[in-house]
Amino acid sequence: xxxxxxxxxxxxxxxxxxxxxxxxxxxxxxxxxxxxxxxxxxxxxxxxxxxxxxxxxxxxxxxxxxxxxxxxxxxxxxxxxxxxxxxxxxxxxxxxxxxxxxxxxxxxxxxxxxxxxxxxxxxxxxxxxxxxxxxxxxxxxxxxxxxxxxxxxxxxxxxxxxxxxxxxxxxxxxxxxxxxxxxxxxxxxxxxxxxxxxxxxxxxxxxxxxxxxxxxxxxxxxxxxxxxxxxxx
Amino acid sequence: xxxxxxxxxxxxxxxxxxxxxxxxxxxxxxxxxxxxxxxxxxxxxxxxxxxxxxxxxxxxxxxxxxxxxxxxxxxxxxxxxxxxxxxxxxxxxxxxxxxxxxxxxxxxxxxxxxxxxxxxxxxxxxxxxxxxxxxxxxxxxxxxxxxxxxxxxxxxxxxxxxxxxxxxxxxxxxxxxxxxxxxxxxxxxxxxxxxxxxxxxxxxxxxxxxxxxxxxxxxxxxxxxxxxxxxxxxxxxxxxxxxxxxxxxxxxxxxxxxxxxxxxxxxxxxxxxxxxxxxxxxxxxxxxxxxxxxxxxxxxxxxxxxxxxxxxxxxxxxxxxxxxxxxxxxxxxxxxxxxxxxxxxxxxxxxxxxxxxxxxxxxxxxxxxxxxxx
Numbered sequence: 001x002x003x004x005x006x007x008x009x010x011x012x013x014x015x016x017x018x019x020x021x022x023x024x025x026x027x028x029x030x031x032x033x034x035x036x037x038x039x040x041x042x043x044x045x046x047x048x049x050x051x052x053x054x055x056x057x058x059x060x061x062x063x064x065x066x067x068x069x070x071x072x073x074x075x076x077x078x079x080x081x082x083x084x085x086x087x088x089x090x091x092x093x094x095x096x097x098x099x100x101x102x103x104x105x106x107x108x109x110x111x112x113x114x115x116x117x118x119x120x121x122x123x124x125x126x127x128x129x130x131x132x133x134x135x136x137x138x139x140x141x142x143x144x145x146x147x148x149x150x151x152x153x154x155x156x157x158x159x160x161x162x163x164x165x166x167x168x169x170x171x172x173x174x175x176x177x178x179x180x181x182x183x184x185x186x187x188x189x190x191x192x193x194x195x196x197x198x199x200x201x202x203x204x205x206x207x208x209x210x211x212x213x214x215x216x217x218x219x220x221x222x223x224x225x226x227x228x229x230x231x232x233x
Numbered sequence: 234x235x236x237x238x239x240x241x242x243x244x245x246x247x248x249x250x251x252x253x254x255x256x257x258x259x260x261x262x263x264x265x266x267x268x269x270x271x272x273x274x275x276x277x278x279x280x281x282x283x284x285x286x287x288x289x290x291x292x293x294x295x296x297x298x299x300x301x302x303x304x305x306x307x308x309x310x311x312x313x314x315x316x317x318x319x320x321x322x323x324x325x326x327x328x329x330x331x332x333x334x335x336x337x338x339x340x341x342x343x344x345x346x347x348x349x350x351x352x353x354x355x356x357x358x359x360x361x362x363x364x365x366x367x368x369x370x371x372x373x374x375x376x377x378x379x380x381x382x383x384x385x386x387x388x389x390x391x392x393x394x395x396x397x398x399x400x401x402x403x404x405x406x407x408x409x410x411x412x413x414x415x416x417x418x419x420x421x422x423x424x425x426x427x428x429x430x431x432x433x434x435x436x437x438x439x440x441x442x443x444x445x446x447x448x449x450x451x452x453x454x455x456x457x458x459x460x461x462x463x464x465x466x467x468x469x470x471x472x473x474x475x476x477x478x479x480x481x482x483x484x485x486x487x488x489x490x491x492x493x494x495x496x497x498x499x500x501x502x503x504x505x506x507x508x509x510x511x512x513x514x515x516x517x518x519x520x521x522x523x524x525x526x527x528x529x530x531x532x533x534x535x536x537x538x539x540x541x542x543x544x545x546x547x548x549x550x551x552x553x554x555x556x557x558x559x560x561x562x563x564x565x566x567x568x569x570x571x572x573x574x575x576x577x578x579x580x581x582x583x584x585x586x587x588x589x590x591x592x593x594x595x596x597x598x599x600x601x602x603x604x605x606x607x
Binding site: 095097101104105113114115117122123 | 234235237240241243244245515516519520521522523524526529601602604605
């Protein structure tokens with residue numbers, strides 16, 4: 001197993017992903033290698049169909065690479081058995097989705113608490129931790145509302161709080177500002193940046209939004225499945 | 234702990250109500266039909282089950298209790314001589330025509346017992362003294378048959394087979410479910426009222442003496458007394474029940490309706506849970522993406538099924554109670570012992586769990602990557 005420096009949280013080594021077989025196969029990601037460190041707020045940018053989401057899914061253990069390997073800390077997660085992947089996702093990764101993906105029947109507090117329950121934090125402890133997380137994202141006064149009663153920005157804050165449930169070292173965000181106005185989008189981006197800088201997490205975000213790129217510590221550009229040379233370090 | 238299953242279930246109130254209606258309907262169908270079936274089954278052998286006899290002796294080749302055929306009363310004396318027989322009593326059962334006050338006729342079954350020993354006498358007396366049947370052509374009938382027999386009070390008279398009879402009392406719990414009403418009287422009166430020749434009996438009831446085995450005495454009677462059939466009481470009871478339940482198809486029909494309840498309930502619940510699962514597919518995908526195992530998702534679906542089954546059972550039972558009370562007012566017997574209710578509850582739970590299979594199969598195949606593809 002390759003030894004990874006302690007600061008490196010996520011490492012991709014010559015990762016490629018091909019969908020389908022034979023002549024109809026499509027290579028969505030081609031020979032991508034990257035070392036991603038803790039405490040960084042990193043953007044992945046690129047046009048539609050460039051392989052951004054596939055790369056995010058490979059990082060999040062939702063897809064297996066066709067070739068190459070994915071490591072989280074010292075663990076080669078790309079070669080783990082299927083049955084071990086839920087454990088990795090539970091303990092290592094928090095996800096934020098463009099469409100929020102909140103449970104509509106659960107209040108903001110319950111959305112976060114249910115995720116904590118899933119990660120083993122139950123009972124009064126789970127409820128208290130859910131409150132803490134919502135307070136951290138500024139939603140203390142709206143925690144008992146259902147998602148349908150929340151604005152887009154508030155929903156995404158709940159999603160951020162949910163991603164923080166279980167204190168994962170990696171946050172993967174798929175265009176989290178895509179459905180928000182520019183002001184709210186920037187606010188959410190700032191929260192994510194603070195999670196990286198103040199709490200030492202790796203926050204990796206797919207985005208189209210050029211207005212917030214200034215917040216990023218590092219930007220990768222991807223086109224046709226390949227990382228571009230112009231990526232900003 | 235947050236129950237996603239419960240929250241999702243109660244969030245969509247209309248869907249939940251539809252599921253509950255389906256389960257409750259199934260529970261009512263199953264409960265009422267099963268209750269009627271069990272009452273029916275128990276009722277067809279009610280007279281056998283309420284005598285204190287251990288052994289029944291019948292004419293050879295008898296199909297069931299209600300179609301008793303006469304044989305020589307001398308057999309009774311032969312039976313009484315068999316070692317292990319404490320007593321052997323004659324017992325009558327035969328059809329007759331009851332004349333109602335309106336002039337129409339009802340077929341009745343006359344039950345004749347010995348008023349001295351009271352073996353085979355009615356066991357639950359509402360009015361009158363059962364010893365009075367020893368008086369000439371005095372009869373008792375069941376209160377549930379009052380309307381059918383013309384609302385004749387005690388002391389009033391009518392005719393059976395053109396012989397005058399007098400109502401001496403009313404009994405309960407001896408309603409004939411599918412056959413004609415039972416009319417209780419003395420063996421002597423019954424024989425007088427019937428077309429059967431004197432010197433015959435229809436059954437001989439035997440009590441086994443203490444210290445003897447019923448099976449041994451049954452075997453000895455079979456070896457000693459010819460041209461009769463010899464049954465233990467439970468065997469004769471079962472033979473009669475099986476005749477009405479299986480041979481006539483009546484019991485099968487009742488059970489088929491109960492089974493239909495199970496099928497209807499399963500289809501409705503399966504459809505509801507499956508539709509709910511399909512509509513919440515994105516949520517299940519999200520759960521998988523954030524680290525839920527398949528088993529975590531199964532628990533949600535199973536919990537939904539269990540909540541459905543418990544509430545559906547409770548509502549169904551409440552409705553069944555009202556239906557059964559209404560049926561009892563109409564003297565339609567329904568028999569539901571606590572173990573049967575427990576059985577129906579278990580069946581309801583199994584029905585709901587079985588309904589979850591499609592949904593479980595659906596979430597097993599969810600690709601968590603779907604949450605990024607939308």
